Amino acid sequence: MDEDIDTGSAHSARIYDYIIGGRDHYPADREAGDAMCREWPALPVHMRANRDFMNRAVRYLAAEAGIRQFLDVGTGIPTSPNIHEIARSVSPDARVVYVDNDPLVLRLAEGLLDGSPAGRTACIEADMRDPAGILAAPELRATLDPSRPVALTVIAIVHFMTDEDDAVGIVRRLLDPLPSGSHLAMSIGTAEFAPDEVGRVAREYAARGMPMRLRTFAEAEEFFAGLDLVAPGIVQVHKWRPDGTGTEVIRDEDIAMYGVVARKP
Numbered sequence: 001m002d003e004d005i006d007t008g009s010a011h012s013a014r015i016y017d018y019i020i021g022g023r024d025h026y027p028a029d030r031e032a033g034d035a036m037c038r039e040w041p042a043l044p045v046h047m048r049a050n051r052d053f054m055n056r057a058v059r060y061l062a063a064e065a066g067i068r069q070f071l072d073v074g075t076g077i078p079t080s081p082n083i084h085e086i087a088r089s090v091s092p093d094a095r096v097v098y099v100d101n102d103p104l105v106l107r108l109a110e111g112l113l114d115g116s117p118a119g120r121t122a123c124i125e126a127d128m129r130d131p132a133g134i135l136a137a138p139e140l141r142a143t144l145d146p147s148r149p150v151a152l153t154v155i156a157i158v159h160f161m162t163d164e165d166d167a168v169g170i171v172r173r174l175l176d177p178l179p180s181g182s183h184l185a186m187s188i189g190t191a192e193f194a195p196d197e198v199g200r201v202a203r204e205y206a207a208r209g210m211p212m213r214l215r216t217f218a219e220a221e222e223f224f225a226g227l228d229l230v231a232p233g234i235v236q237v238h239k240w241r242p243d244g245t246g247t248e249v250i251r252d253e254d255i256a257m258y259g260v261v262a263r264k265p
Helices: 012-019 027-039 043-063 083-090 103-112 131-136 138-143 167-175 195-207 217-224
Strands: 069-073 095-100 120-125 151-155 183-189 257-263
Touching: 012 027, 012 043, 012 103, 027 043, 027 195, 043 083, 043 151, 043 183, 043 257, 069 083, 083 095, 095 103, 095 138, 103 120, 120 138, 131 138, 131 167, 151 167, 167 183, 167 217, 183 217, 217 257
Parallel strands: 069 095, 069 151, 095 120, 151 183
Antiparallel strands: 183 257
């Protein structure tokens, strides 16, 4: 319900939706997005590249790694193609659980639910900072088989978690109960390629109550200790297995996100 949504304050998922050309945002989100793009005009390129990385990673997981179960934490505003659409284009029996703590995201995600006898989609309203609550959710238990590999996708979210949140520990607690053969796909915010511009965007987020924690390459590596990195390893999102379908010319300095897929032994 709209009364559950704080439309007067900008929200990271709705800012993202606005900048990549979506429809589900409010004036506060548009004001924030415009301010951020003034500080870094490449921000839309960066955000579209992140979205494209997610699509390629999910297709890899379904088509090449054989994954049929997906747990997407920090879903954001649904934008087609969604994870379940990509996975089911490979295998109709793919199952997906979406997790987010924004009421608007959950309301929109409910439209993705279906009664397909083969695949199944569920949505959980939960905060990533409560991994135990996510894993214990009845919707997850009714949708995913804990004995079969799961792809845990954590896309463009950990840069909104401060050191006090312990993002590495949270991701580990989500991954630990998953069986061997499960995968972790992440995009991780960094300021290493455009420090001044990304720093200004981070200040715009912080001014609206959304402090950011951008990570170096070495700090990004910490999420994947004990996992087997899928080639090409930890790279900027536009360099992770490009498929040649993009028409944008992307410069390294226009991208502030590492993209990674790794397998749990």
